[in-house]
Amino acid sequence: MNKLTHTLEEAIRNSGLRDGMTISFHHHLRNGDYVLNLVLDTIADMGIRDLTVNASSLFDIHRPLKEHIERGVVTNLLTDYMSAELGRFISAGKMKNPVQFRTHGGRPMDIANGNTPIDVAFIAAPASDNMGNCTGKLGRSACGSLGYAIPDARYAAHTIVITDELAAYPLIDWSIPETDVNQVVVIDSIGDPRGIVSGTTKITRDPVGLSMAMTAVDVIKASGLLKDGFSFQTGAGGASLAAAKYLKDVMLDERIHGSFGLGGITGYMVDMLNEGCFESLMDVQCFDMKAVESIRSNPRHREISAAHYASPGAKSATVDSLDVVILGATQIDTDFNINVHTDSNGRIMGGSGGHSDTAAGAKLAMIIAPLSRARLPIVTDHVTCISTPGSSIDVLVTQKGVAVNPKNDELRNRLVAAGIRVTDINELKTIAESISGVPSKPKLGERIVADVIYRDGTVIDHIHEVLED
């Protein structure tokens, strides 16, 4: 028995893929991924049409998808995140059926419970043996964790592993076991690992960002959560990473030994692990090469599946035990609702990812955002799109002060007692508008181009097409 199939086309034919079926992809190679394009090109050449693509995230490198949509090869799109190029295409109304946005926790829930069954999962794997035991930790295209791919492989009717490094059987450090794999295809290259780091940034040098980061750490200290056993997640934006850096200094100074760092993992979190701030890292996705090296070699840096990370359909997930998460926003409104799907003009340029999941799970969900960005105010009266409901956000940190959600009186009192300047979010909105002016409303059409499905499965918002000026 041997699952090696000579060509991708042969593997697709063996899988029984037909018009109208659903195929899935993961995004661990991020903007360096070659596999989604290769598979769709092959499928298009084979004449298969009307497919649903369920991809955990989509990046600019996936721009050929636009053509596959225009030609009817792909007619439905499910994803948790979409970068700006595809976002503009969708926002311009180029796709007939609305995109379904889910969260990183809602996606594995709906895969596991059968709401979004997968016919054929395509797993880009940096190393695999001939039976499909595969991993992201080894190989020249190593991307670290394969957390988002684990539910796809487990629940798909048919799973095809695509690798550029065939390892001897058994590949002992598998992320996905052979029990979940039907075929293995070896190709020249599954991606450019340099593309993994795309979309994440270095620590900001911008003084506004640094100032917000310092305030963020003050808030965490004042919250009462920063003590032994502390757990933490942060995004990969510049100010969030700066907050991690300041937080590390505080934890080392005060000899606070945390329990775990969670999420998409950067080298900054690896430093915190190695310097003793955390007992372990729980890693659903590696954001840079330092994280990849760490997950390969440090047993305290452990891969988790997307379900283990955040699924509300699981009996519990790591987000349920999280103390503090620092998140970004493209908009936040005076009810603390967050938009991370569109820019202020209403164009899609993101998605929830784990935003709603971690906000719902964490004891303290903090947004760091400047009052305005590109001359548009971030704090507004109504967000263009609700990605994360205000009910799960505790506090907003800006360069002009901190606003606490009225639902969390205890936090407000703690911050005031600690001497942190707490303001009303309406006041921050007024300041934002005084700097950038009251934004004109985006010009939106009637047509719905995307549904935003909250982690509990309900549609929390719709995204409308953006009319050209």
Next chain:
Amino acid sequence: MNKLTHTLEEAIRNSGLRDGMTISFHHHLRNGDYVLNLVLDTIADMGIRDLTVNASSLFDIHRPLKEHIERGVVTNLLTDYMSAELGRFISAGKMKNPVQFRTHGGRPMDIANGNTPIDVAFIAAPASDNMGNCTGKLGRSACGSLGYAIPDARYAAHTIVITDELAAYPLIDWSIPETDVNQVVVIDSIGDPRGIVSGTTKITRDPVGLSMAMTAVDVIKASGLLKDGFSFQTGAGGASLAAAKYLKDVMLDERIHGSFGLGGITGYMVDMLNEGCFESLMDVQCFDMKAVESIRSNPRHREISAAHYASPGAKSATVDSLDVVILGATQIDTDFNINVHTDSNGRIMGGSGGHSDTAAGAKLAMIIAPLSRARLPIVTDHVTCISTPGSSIDVLVTQKGVAVNPKNDELRNRLVAAGIRVTDINELKTIAESISGVPSKPKLGERIVADVIYRDGTVIDHIHEVLED
């Protein structure tokens, strides 16, 4: 959120367990397990009746089960193995409904495909955190791999972890993730780890056993399979372990670097790993403390789930890539059918375990057995119970010669060419009967006390009640 429940009774009540439901147990603590008895006693006290017990194996320590059966608390029994004390009870016809015997691979298949759904899984875990991330590698009751428990936790409607060591969250080296666990109960002691080694033996000192072991290694050498990449599984009987010892010497002498050792793992297999005979061990169950220590500390010694080990319902399992397995038998007939369920008198004293699964998967499935045992011939014209069909057995090694299944002509030729004394199995039967006499047929009643379900889901044989003399 916290899954800790104060008492086992409270946890059972929370689970919604009712009359007629199915509960499950694993056997990693073997004859040292306290959990099955504790759970059943508690359930009996709560007045719940008519339960189906699905246990991966049952040992003498589980003798209180007899009383629960007699009182109607337990009315159906599904297992892969049953030691002699319960076996005598079942063979005497004390249970109304026939026991369903499965294999270690068939059990997880039928759990996963819904043929044998589990309402409440009870997982004895030597260490767990408060959310149910748990392992067998840590704690004072450490038993190593929890391979057989993994499918139970994953597919049960409700999973209760029972532990005697509460670890800080997150227990990073989990075998079962919190995603699969509803409740965690801490008790004083889940078992006596010294009981783990029960049922397995040391290398035989019996000259007959040693002679068979040497012949077994000669057969493996002659088979052509003993080369770099070689993979191997052996049972924990005295002659099988002796064969492992001799095999190690040959592999070291000839500098053969194998790929993996599989199965229930003993210290002898750990030695082979550490001395370079194998690249890795794939461990579904630890048979002794040396194996427990190794799986805890050596990343090349990896735990596998029962499905990954042997499920024919998985997209593949490790047994499918196995070169050689050495197995035992209580009887073998002239068609090479194997009985490991009953003794020659027809009384239940075992079960398939992984016997049929590895025999079906391995390129060379070898039986080592003396011609007679306790004055009863082992080689016979018809086995009392077919556990493993002769079609998947390649060769029988006895102290009086080697018999090759006629289906495997190539092997026969190789053995003859290597100078091994190959005889006909009918000849071995004649010799056996000349030593021990023709056995009287066991006195069996009409009533069926157990169904033997082969790994493909078909009933391969029935076991009848044994009439008392």
